[in-house]
Amino acid sequence: MKVLVLGGTGFVGRHAAAAxxxxxxxxxxxxxxxxxxxxxxxxxxxxxxLREIHLESLTTRYVxxxxxxxxxxxxxxxxxxxxxxxxxxxxxxxxAPGALALACERLGVRLVHVSAxxxxxxxxxxxVRSRLQGERVIAETRADYSLVRPSxxxxxxxFGSDWLRRAACWPLHLTPxxxxxxxxxxxxxDLGEALAALSEIRGCDDLREVELGGIAxxxxxxxxxxxxxxxxxxxxxxPALRVPVPAPLARxxxxxxxxxxxxxxxxxxxxxxxxxxxxxxxxxxxxxxxAPAPVGRPPAYAFAPMPTGHETPVPPSPQ
Numbered sequence: 001m002k003v004l005v006l007g008g009t010g011f012v013g014r015h016a017a018a019a020x021x022x023x024x025x026x027x028x029x030x031x032x033x034x035x036x037x038x039x040x041x042x043x044x045x046x047x048x049x050l051r052e053i054h055l056e057s058l059t060t061r062y063v064x065x066x067x068x069x070x071x072x073x074x075x076x077x078x079x080x081x082x083x084x085x086x087x088x089x090x091x092x093x094x095x096a097p098g099a100l101a102l103a104c105e106r107l108g109v110r111l112v113h114v115s116a117x118x119x120x121x122x123x124x125x126x127x128v129r130s131r132l133q134g135e136r137v138i139a140e141t142r143a144d145y146s147l148v149r150p151s152x153x154x155x156x157x158x159f160g161s162d163w164l165r166r167a168a169c170w171p172l173h174l175t176p177x178x179x180x181x182x183x184x185x186x187x188x189x190d191l192g193e194a195l196a197a198l199s200e201i202r203g204c205d206d207l208r209e210v211e212l213g214g215i216a217x218x219x220x221x222x223x224x225x226x227x228x229x230x231x232x233x234x235x236x237x238x239p240a241l242r243v244p245v246p247a248p249l250a251r252x253x254x255x256x257x258x259x260x261x262x263x264x265x266x267x268x269x270x271x272x273x274x275x276x277x278x279x280x281x282x283x284x285x286x287x288x289x290x291a292p293a294p295v296g297r298p299p300a301y302a303f304a305p306m307p308t309g310h311e312t313p314v315p316p317s318p319q
Contacts (some may be wrong), residue, residue, distance in 0.1 A: 003199055004071045006030040006053060006100075007078030009040040011158035012114055015192030017045055017077055023196055030078070032095055047305065053078075054095040055087045068305075071293035073110035073199040076100060079128070081159075082261055088318035089130035098137030105143040112198045113138055116213060117149045117183070118277035127211055127268035139208070146198050151213040152223070153293045155188035168227035173240045175221045176250035179273035184213025185223060186284060186296040194287040210277035214292045226296025 003020050007013040008029035017027045021044060029045065030053040033035050036044050051067060055078055058064055068074060080092050097113055104111040119132040135147050154161050165174065194212055201207060218226060225239050245253070254270045257263050284292050 001072045001200065002026045002050065003073045003075060004030055004069060004153050006055070006074065006076045007165045007305060008045075008048075009033075009037050010077060010159070011153070011155070011188060012074075012191060012195075013077035014041060014045065014157075015141060015188050016077055016195040016214065017048065017192075019041060019192040019196035020075075020089065020199065021045060021048075021190075023200070023259045025196075025199075032150065041279070047179065053253070056088065056091040059091060059099050061099045061102035061106060064100050065107065068103055068107055068109055071107075072085040073112065074104055075112045075195055075199055077114045077116075077160070077195070079114070079131075080307070081264065081266055084261075086094030093127075093130035093134040094137060097134045098141070101138040101141040101143045101145060105141050108144075110199060110202055111138070111143050111145040112148060112195055113147035114147060114148050114150070114195070115152050116272075117213070117279065118181075118272045118275060119149075120275075122270060125271050127266065127267040128271060136146055139179070144202055146201075146207050146210050148195065148198065148210045148212065149279075150186060150191050150211075152183045152185040153188045153191060154185050154227075156312055158188060160269075161188070163264050164224065165227055168224045168240075171240050172226045173221060173228075173242050174245050175224070175242065176247060176270060176273060177220075177244035179220045179270070181273050181275040181277060182217045182219055183277045184215070184279060184282070185215050185294045186212060187295060190214075190288060190292050191192060197287045207283075210283050210287075212284040212287075213279040213282050214295050216295065217278060223296065286316070 003025050004291055005013050005017045005027060008017050009031045017029060020027050023316050027048045029037060029048045029050050032054055034050040037050055054068060058140060076097060083089060084237050101111055115131055119128055123129055136147055138147065191212060198207065221242050228240055250270060254265050254267045257265045258267055
């Protein structure tokens, strides 16, 4: 099978591409900067064909069709945290994925689109609204698609995950006072494997919306503690001092980070931290065929899901 991975040099994209290659598929890497790709890709992916792709300019199905020539599946792991010039939320998160879905419908190409958990219609944040609208325009097509909503990701080489790992080492953990929402962080390698498996499965209506998460449910403060414990940065069992940041000050800091394009803290991520972002039906174990890898220090205990008799079976891979 030939799979085009959009955002293939990014945090999620390169792990998905590596998982696809490990399963014996031919991988095409879609990237804005092909000349810089070799420095970002692991050695096992450096012989992949590269296709230069600028999502902000691919807003009709006609311009997508040549890029999808000979492709069996497209995996869209591209996205932006902040706007830069022509790379707007509307174009990258909404118009381009909608046009891609229409092209996939026309050509019979399988589409796996990476979105996020916790998107709500009532959100005032443009990042969140654009992500949600991107899901909607894809769902309005007749393409063979899966909308994948992962929880918070951990792993080396990610902009946000690297920041959190560094912050976990600090003696003080500064977290917004109203960031009480829980999430189920998962390893990016597990997400890559799940995306590769979804790329292989065609025509399954039960996999239109796929929510994925790890085994532990934590707030941001608890997540930082878990990362710190896993790295051995709390000798003698002494955790970092938690310092809650008042909500107005946290919002001001997020606005400044948006303005300066600094750190993964943004108005959108701050909003997502205020509410639970947990999978309603976690399909990660079924797609992996095993339990998800733990993130940070394993919890003292974890609940195994009880069978209800209504679980959605995941079709076996054709490989």
